[in-house]
Amino acid sequence: xxxxxxxxxxxxxxxxxxxxxxxxxxxxxxxxxxxxxxxxxxxxxxxxxxxxxxxxxxxxxxxxxxxxxxxxxxxxxxxxxxxxxxxxxxxxxxxxxxxxxxxxxxxxxxxxxxxxxxxxxxxxxxxxxxxxxxxxxxxxxxxxxxxxxxxxxxxxxxxxxxxxxxxxxxxxxxxxxxxxxxxxxxxxxxxxxxxxxxxxxxxxxxxxxxx
Numbered sequence: 001x002x003x004x005x006x007x008x009x010x011x012x013x014x015x016x017x018x019x020x021x022x023x024x025x026x027x028x029x030x031x032x033x034x035x036x037x038x039x040x041x042x043x044x045x046x047x048x049x050x051x052x053x054x055x056x057x058x059x060x061x062x063x064x065x066x067x068x069x070x071x072x073x074x075x076x077x078x079x080x081x082x083x084x085x086x087x088x089x090x091x092x093x094x095x096x097x098x099x100x101x102x103x104x105x106x107x108x109x110x111x112x113x114x115x116x117x118x119x120x121x122x123x124x125x126x127x128x129x130x131x132x133x134x135x136x137x138x139x140x141x142x143x144x145x146x147x148x149x150x151x152x153x154x155x156x157x158x159x160x161x162x163x164x165x166x167x168x169x170x171x172x173x174x175x176x177x178x179x180x181x182x183x184x185x186x187x188x189x190x191x192x193x194x195x196x197x198x199x200x201x202x203x204x205x206x207x208x209x210x211x
Contacts, residue, residue: 003050004153005160005167006112011146013171014116018143020179021136030090031097031127032137035119036144038101039108043145046109047152058111059205066202069121073194081187084128096126105145109152113204116142117197120190131187131194139179 021027088096100122108115119138123129129137153159182190 001158001160003112004150004156004158005164007146007150007153008159008164009167009171010112011143011150012168013175014139014143014146016172016175017179018136018139020176020183021139024136024183026133026136026183027140028123028127028129028133028137030093031100031123031129032140034094034097035101035123035137035141038098039105039141039145040148042102042105042107043109043148044152046106047149048109049106050110053110056209059209062111062114062205063202063209066198066205070195070198073191081130081191086128088127093127100126101141101144105141105148108142108145109149112149114197114201115145117194117201120194131190132182135182135190 018027100119104115104118104122107118116135116138119141120131120134123134123137124131127134150159182193
C-alpha cells in the first residue's frame with residue numbers, strides 16, 4: 001500500500017518537474033524518450049518482481065552500491081560538470097538509452113527510492129550528458145516508470161487516497177521548487193543533491209534492516 005501510494009504521488013510530482021526541465025531546454029529527447037519507453041516495461045516487470053523477491057536482499061545489495069557511488073563522485077570531482085562528446089551512432093544511443101530505462105525502471109518498480117539519482121548517473125556515465133541535462137532526461141524516464149507502476153498498483157487497489165491526495169499537493173510544490181533549484185544552480189547543485197540523496201537512502205536502508 002505504501003509503495004502504491006508513493007508511485008501515485010511521485011508520478012504527479014515528477015510530471016511537474018519534467019515540465020520545468022522541458023521549458024528550459026534541459027532534455028536530450030532521443031535518450032529521454034527511448035529510456036521512458038523501456039522504463040514503462042521495466043517498471044511493470046519490477047513491480048511484479050517486488051512480490052517475489054525478498055526486499056532485504058535488495059537492500060543489502062544497495063548498502064554495497066551506495067558507498068561505491070559516493071566514493072566515485074568524491075574522486076571524480078568534475079563528473080558531469082560539462083557535456084562529454086561520445087562517438088555514438090544513433091542506433092547505439094537508442095540501444096543504451098533503452099538499457100538504462102529497462103534496468104533502472106525495473107529497480108524503480110521493485111524498490112523506488114533513488115531512482116532519479118541512478119538515472120542521472122547512468123545518463124552521464126553512458127551517454128556523456130552533463131548532470132543538469134541528465135536530470136532533465138531522468139525526469140522523463142522516471143515519470144514513465146512511475147506512471148506504469150502506479151497503474152499496476154491502482155488496478156490491485158494498492159493506493160491509499162486519504163494519504164495520496166494531500167501528498168500530491170506537496171509533491172506538485174516540491175517538484176516545481178526542486179526543478180527550479182537545479183536549473184538555476186546548474187550541474188554543481190545537482191551533484192550536491194546526489195550526495196544528499198545517497199546519504200539519506202543509505203541511512204534509511206540501515207534503519208529498516210536493524211529495526
